[in-house]
């Protein structure tokens with residue numbers, strides 16, 4: 001009789017689709033001349049394709065650091081990050097740039113829009129860095145993304161002429177125009193009143209349900225977190241639930 005295969009915590013069972021993101025034994029230490037801050041410690045978690053996961057925890061517990069690592073904007077001090085079952089360290093610089101640019105979209109609490117650009121130009125902006133996307137294609141994708149978030153009547157407005165909820169929808173459209181498989185959202189409703197917050201939450205839930213977009217969302221709102229498929233809690237840089 002063949003011995004049954006034993007899967008290490010880092011190995012997906014044979015034939016299984018690997019998680020889209022996997023963090024194993026992650027530690028992140030910020031070091032300045034005088035202070036060492038352990039932002040994350042012993043973090044082990046996997047995000048499956050098509051999942052909507054929320055992350056909660058008190059201020060300073062490492063939530064934004066976690067998103068930066070997942071989005072390949074920063075590197076861990078130790079541990080392994082895998083994307084689609086492959087350690088990030090095995091990707092070439094070109095492949096990593098491709099992952100950041102194509103696979104992952106970001107939405108931030110403070111929108112990060114450029115005030116001097118129209119709504120449409122803000123949404124088109126990340127596509128400027130995509131080789132092979134023509135001006136006409138950029139415009140088409142931007143208008144489609146703005147339509148998707150219900151802002152097709154505001155394409156020539158400027159950010160200052162929009163409400164907070166509308167600005168966040170522009171930021172989501174900007175992420176969508178890149179057609180990412182994964183959206184990492186850092187307190188996307190943090191600056192919004194509860195009605196606008198609900199609207200944005202419904203939009204994100206719809207993207208997950210209808211397009212299968214994988215979402216990881218940091219939030220301080222328990223009610224919103226409960227609408228997602230999984231809630232991960234952090235305290236002092238560690239997962240507690």
Ligand SMILES: Nc1ncnc2c1ncn2[C@@H]1O[C@H](COP(=O)(O)OP(=O)(O)OP(=O)(O)O)[C@@H](O)[C@H]1O
Nearest residue numbers: 030031037038039058059060061062063064065066
């Ligand atoms: N660039 C940095 N240099 C030094 N320390 C940092 C840096 N970024 C974050 N930290 C520290 O790492 C810890 C985690 O910060 P992080 O921003 O990830 O927390 P957070 O849970 O997102 O907080 P909040 O809910 O307030 O946004 C904090 O103690 C913070 O002071």
